[in-house]
Amino acid sequence: MKTLFSFSFLLLLLAQKSNAQAPVNWTKDQLLEPSELAKTLATNKNIPLIYSVGPGALIPHSVVIGMTNDEKNVEAFKKKLNNVPKDASIVVYCGCCPFEHCPNVRPAINALKELQFTNYKLLNLPHNLKADWIDKGYPLSKQ
Template sequence: MKKRLIIKLIVVIAVLFFVDNSYAQNPVNWTSNQLVEPSALADTINAKKDLPVIISVGPGAVIPNSIHAGMASETAGLNRLKTQLKDLPKDRKIIIYCGCCPFEHCPNVRPAINVLKAMNFTNYYLLNLPDNIKKDWIDKGYPILESE
């Protein structure tokens, strides 16, 4: 009985390791010109002028004025993202972000960018959070949503 449980646990861990690392093997599907520096977005938010559509495609929205689509690695999150995008002009400036983990491991940004491409958006960007939302945004003192 214990042996079966241990084998099942090893299989689950192996599957999770493979799934997590399979995203690391995916090439980036954005260009360096599509990366928006956190300081630039923070300045735009603070100026409250010419705000882009800001969409969180990760586990939560922490940036003011951002819409939470949900995790783009999941069908429900992708469907919410598509719904949020469907009525926007194709040339509307859109910035997506996740920040759950380093880009090379992030399961959410690549699928979100694929949706933007498939829906023929032409003015989309990725917030440059190479490590995570805490280190690259929160710890730098950029604006965050206030807890209720």
């Protein structure tokens, strides 16, 4: 019985590991709280460059890149960044699903690192855009 339990536990761990994304490639200091971005948007001053790297752009001032799990969208993102100063204030977000399952935030962060940007943040949407932005009443783009 103990062997069966151990084997089952091992299978469960392997299944979780295969469904998980690569380790996070951002630091805690690089997470931007939604309330902070909402406050900045409300003042309409010093608004960072905001890139949606997921399925849509619902946050005001967002530039739609598309899902960066697709290499052509990563390349489009890099092109958009061509003439942007390396120290520009940049925020990226997806919000399609929890970070541990999101296929889009890691490629976007990798692109920013590869291009040697120094002042970028990942919008802290650990659950999804609906729960962490929309349901809190933060502003939405007029689409």
